[in-house]
Amino acid sequence: MSNISTIKRRRGRPPKDQTGFNDTKEALLRSGMELLTEKGYSATGIDEILRQVGVPKGSFYHYFGSKEVFGLELIQYYSSFFRHKLDKFLTDQSLSPIERLIAFSEDAVNGMAHYNFKRGCLVGNLGQEMSALPEPFRAQLKTVFYDWQLKVQKCLEAAKEAGQISDDVDCQQSAYIFWVGWEGAVLRAKLERCPDALIAFSKFYLDSLK
Amino acid sequence: MSNISTIKRRRGRPPKDQTGFNDTKEALLRSGMELLTEKGYSATGIDEILRQVGVPKGSFYHYFGSKEVFGLELIQYYSSFFRHKLDKFLTDQSLSPIERLIAFSEDAVNGMAHYNFKRGCLVGNLGQEMSALPEPFRAQLKTVFYDWQLKVQKCLEAAKEAGQISDDVDCQQSAYIFWVGWEGAVLRAKLERCPDALIAFSKFYLDSLK
DNA sequence: ATTTAATTAGACGATTGGTCTAATATATTT
DNA sequence: AAATATATTAGACCAATCGTCTAATTAAAT
Numbered sequence: 001m002s003n004i005s006t007i008k009r010r011r012g013r014p015p016k017d018q019t020g021f022n023d024t025k026e027a028l029l030r031s032g033m034e035l036l037t038e039k040g041y042s043a044t045g046i047d048e049i050l051r052q053v054g055v056p057k058g059s060f061y062h063y064f065g066s067k068e069v070f071g072l073e074l075i076q077y078y079s080s081f082f083r084h085k086l087d088k089f090l091t092d093q094s095l096s097p098i099e100r101l102i103a104f105s106e107d108a109v110n111g112m113a114h115y116n117f118k119r120g121c122l123v124g125n126l127g128q129e130m131s132a133l134p135e136p137f138r139a140q141l142k143t144v145f146y147d148w149q150l151k152v153q154k155c156l157e158a159a160k161e162a163g164q165i166s167d168d169v170d171c172q173q174s175a176y177i178f179w180v181g182w183e184g185a186v187l188r189a190k191l192e193r194c195p196d197a198l199i200a201f202s203k204f205y206l207d208s209l210k
Numbered sequence: 211m212s213n214i215s216t217i218k219r220r221r222g223r224p225p226k227d228q229t230g231f232n233d234t235k236e237a238l239l240r241s242g243m244e245l246l247t248e249k250g251y252s253a254t255g256i257d258e259i260l261r262q263v264g265v266p267k268g269s270f271y272h273y274f275g276s277k278e279v280f281g282l283e284l285i286q287y288y289s290s291f292f293r294h295k296l297d298k299f300l301t302d303q304s305l306s307p308i309e310r311l312i313a314f315s316e317d318a319v320n321g322m323a324h325y326n327f328k329r330g331c332l333v334g335n336l337g338q339e340m341s342a343l344p345e346p347f348r349a350q351l352k353t354v355f356y357d358w359q360l361k362v363q364k365c366l367e368a369a370k371e372a373g374q375i376s377d378d379v380d381c382q383q384s385a386y387i388f389w390v391g392w393e394g395a396v397l398r399a400k401l402e403r404c405p406d407a408l409i410a411f412s413k414f415y416l417d418s419l420k
Numbered sequence: 421a422t423t424t425a426a427t428t429a430g431a432c433g434a435t436t437g438g439t440c441t442a443a444t445a446t447a448t449t450t
Numbered sequence: 451a452a453a454t455a456t457a458t459t460a461g462a463c464c465a466a467t468c469g470t471c472t473a474a475t476t477a478a479a480t
Contacts, residue, residue: 024458039342043252045437058459061439118341127401128338131328132249141401177414180407184394191337191351197390204387208418221428221475234427255467266429267469273427276469 025063027053029077032070037078037119040129041071068134071126075137078122079144086148090155097159098206101152105202109195112186117193124183149175156209165209178205235273237263239287242280247288247329250339251281278344281336285347288332289354296358300365307369308416311362315412319405322396327403334393359385366419375419388415 031052035044046060046067064070089104112119123144126137153175159165181201188197241262245254256277260270274280299314322329333354336347363385369375391411398407 040250040252040339042250043339043342047436047438056460057438058440058442058461062458067438120338124397125338127397128330128335129250129253130400132253138401138403145398145401173410176407177410180394180398180411181391182394183397184390184392187334187337187393187397188355188390190340191348191355193348197386200383200387201390204418208414256469257467268428268430268471271469271471 022063024053024055024059028055028060028063028070029074032074033078033081033122034119036071036074037122037125038115040125042129042132046070068136071134072136072140075122075126075140075144079147082123083147083151086151090151096164097155097162098164098209100155101159101206102202105198108186109198112189112198113195117190117195120186120190121183124186127183128187145179149179152178159209169209174209181205232273234263234265234269238265238270238273238280239284242284243288243291243332244329246281246284247332247335248325250335252339252342256280278346281344282346282350285332285336285350285354289357292333293357293361296361300361306374307365307372308374308419310365311369311416312412315408318396319408322399322408323405327400327405330396330400331393334396337393338397355389359389362388369419379419384419391415 028049031049032044035049035052038044046057050057050060060070064073085107086104089107090100092100092103095103123141126133127141130138130141149172153171156165156169156171156174160167160169160171181204185197185201189195238259241259242254245259245262256267256270260267270280274283295317296314299317300310302310302313305313333351336343337351340348340351359382363381366375366379366381366384370377370379370381391414395407395411399405
């Protein structure tokens, strides 16, 4: 099921570690990311995360003041993970701008297929749950979407420059629409356990740019 | 907050009621619909529904064998509620086919605004939560989407007939896309607590039909 | 009048969620 | 090296949640 390391940690203050890399905290975030992209915030219990990582509750509350704080850090964690993925595709100079968008969407299809369409997008999941979430989540999630939107916008501008898309396209607005629709497609792909919605939306969207 | 009737019910077998209308069961479904469209399945507790309606647990488990059964009935309840709304707009003969779609989306904007963008779409919410839900939910949700899709498809075919949209439009595929994107827009509207996404997607979609 | 059916009332046990304090081990200071 | 401070784990604890089950109440059916 999951391949998170469950090495037993020693009690007490750990020996100095110049790498500055925190194993337990990292593992908690990784596990949280897995579980929350699958089931969302409310449906995921702390105990579940703990069990998966193999640490007791004390560790969790040592690193995170509460589930809410954990959630907020997780958004950051996920968003920086996803930002890299986006950059990898959307600034790939070996591809034309439109090819970059296609590459991103193909990768997403593969990614979702890899987990049998059980995992979606953390940001989308949390957005859907918004009214059950602590209010501070909202601002954070909006910021993340805006960040992603900018990256798509840049890519569209490059496409326009290259004459791949119509001059009439409003790149900012169109990038906004992309994420609106894309999250809908991810949702639907999870429901149908198949990539149809992702593929269909991607095609539909790219056609609209001509 | 909520205006569900919390009339105290009498204990014991109720007097015969030829209307066949069940007050308590109806109230539980109504309350469930409110809470689940806001917070989803996992985040909503049975006790919360009970409290809102003002009945004890015994009543709940008298009418519904389990939370799962309740959820499944709720999907039916919501879907028939929504079907009426869809029909009201999408078969309104006083409007042109495209105007019907516009009317639907305007009504949705008003509806969401009315609840301060806290409530979304029950079916979308549950779709997002899918991996945390009992498996029988999946088939039911897919069926509902298919039903809605057919209604939009009919409307698009009428639009084509009337020469309002391009002959090239694949009405079935386009109706599918509509719901993919629309659910994304609802999600986003909830997150941003404003109708921008709904309006933007609606415009974008209609433009694509030309 | 008696029995049967429908419904509410709410106690109960198992499980889980989140918080908090104590125990333990290493680092730092003197 | 003894004393103190810091980092981390261990897990007790209480409140809430879920689902079950029995009793109580009322009306219908016989």
